[in-house]
Amino acid sequence: MKLLFNKSLYSKTAIREAIKGFEDFARLKLKTEGKYFVVEGEPLASEVETEDLEGEFCNYCLGMVVAERGQKT
Amino acid sequence: MARTGKTARKATKKVETSDGWLRFKVSKKFYSKDALYGTAYVFLDRCYVHLDVADEGHYVVAIRPKPEFTKLDLNALAGEFENELINEEMRIKLAKETMDLRTKIVGTAIAQSMPLPSEEKPSSAPEVPDFKDLPPEVVKILQEEGEDLDFLEDPLGIAVPWEEKYGKGEKGGDKK
Numbered sequence: 001m002k003l004l005f006n007k008s009l010y011s012k013t014a015i016r017e018a019i020k021g022f023e024d025f026a027r028l029k030l031k032t033e034g035k036y037f038v039v040e041g042e043p044l045a046s047e048v049e050t051e052d053l054e055g056e057f058c059n060y061c062l063g064m065v066v067a068e069r070g071q072k073t
Numbered sequence: 074m075a076r077t078g079k080t081a082r083k084a085t086k087k088v089e090t091s092d093g094w095l096r097f098k099v100s101k102k103f104y105s106k107d108a109l110y111g112t113a114y115v116f117l118d119r120c121y122v123h124l125d126v127a128d129e130g131h132y133v134v135a136i137r138p139k140p141e142f143t144k145l146d147l148n149a150l151a152g153e154f155e156n157e158l159i160n161e162e163m164r165i166k167l168a169k170e171t172m173d174l175r176t177k178i179v180g181t182a183i184a185q186s187m188p189l190p191s192e193e194k195p196s197s198a199p200e201v202p203d204f205k206d207l208p209p210e211v212v213k214i215l216q217e218e219g220e221d222l223d224f225l226e227d228p229l230g231i232a233v234p235w236e237e238k239y240g241k242g243e244k245g246g247d248k249k
Contacts, residue, residue, distance in 0.1 A: 009106070009124045009132075035126075051093070055121025055137060062122055066114045069107070 001026070001043070001050050004036040005061060012037060014064035021060055026053060094123075095147040098131040099158065108161040109134070115157050120150065 005015055012030075015037050019028045025048060028041035043053050099109060109132055113122045119142045123135040134154065138145045204212040230238065 003123075004125070006124070006126050008126055049140075052140060055139070058121055058123045059117050062110070062113055062124065063117060066110050069110060 001028075001039075001041055001054055003039045003054060003057065004033075005039065007035055007037060010037060010061055010065055011068060014061055014068055015039060017064050018057060018060040022053075022057060026057075028057075094135045094137045095151055096133055096135045097151055097154075098127050099134055101130050101132060104132075104158050104162055105165060107165055108158055111161040111164070112154060112157045115161075116150070116154060119145065 015030055019030060019039065022028060025045070026041050026043045028039050031038040031040065039057070043050055109124065113124060113134070116122050116136060120136045120138050125133040125135070127133045136147070136150055136154065138147070138150065204215060207215070227233070
């Protein structure tokens with residue numbers, strides 16, 4: 001599982017929070033590659049669909065970013 | 074109508090449908106980042122949403138229905154996304170336009186609800202009973218009673234001390 005998050009759209013704090021929130025479902029690591037934050041890892045349980053986990057992780061990150069922006073305004 | 078259609082095509086352009094994800098571009102010229110986030114947030118319950126930047130002038134939105142919503146048509150979802158983008162953009166524009174007015178209304182409401190220093194009652198003033206929750210006929214009776222009541226009057230002589238009333242010698246069982 002490898003996900004790219006553009007730095008101009010996603011904040012590092014939001015992604016870190018998301019990784020923390022997914023601790024029980026996947027072992028994930030955050031890296032930086034150019035314009036992107038890269039999240040790599042594997043699901044902890046084999047019965048979890050990687051594609052669904054990726055999607056849920058994307059949504060979680062987006063939710064965190066929206067919440068972050070809501071607090072600032 | 075034709076002009077609107079052209080504008081819509083320029084604002085968002087379908088890119089591809091692969092691996093279950095529908096990707097399409099959204100013009101930065103027409104839609105702000107806040108509108109994009111707001112729209113994406115609306116779709117989080119039905120779809121997986123991922124945002125990216127295509128080039129200097131476009132964002133890329135990738136959406137895929139969640140397992141429980143696989144029957145949803147991807148193109149219809151994309152159309153709905155575009156409509157919601159317009160909705161969000163309009164909401165943001167209106168919020169900006171009316172911000173001063175809303176601040177003024179709330180400010181005025183708060184200011185009016187606060188008592189002015191000159192209107193405050195002095196602490197020594199007698200308290201006026203609050204009858205607002207009572208039925209009008211009860212209020213009328215209470216007000217009439219209130220007007221008649223005079224605590225300085227003592228027709229039964231209750232306030233007169235024993236000594237003054239009967240004299241010192243009559244106190245207790247001494248007189249018997």
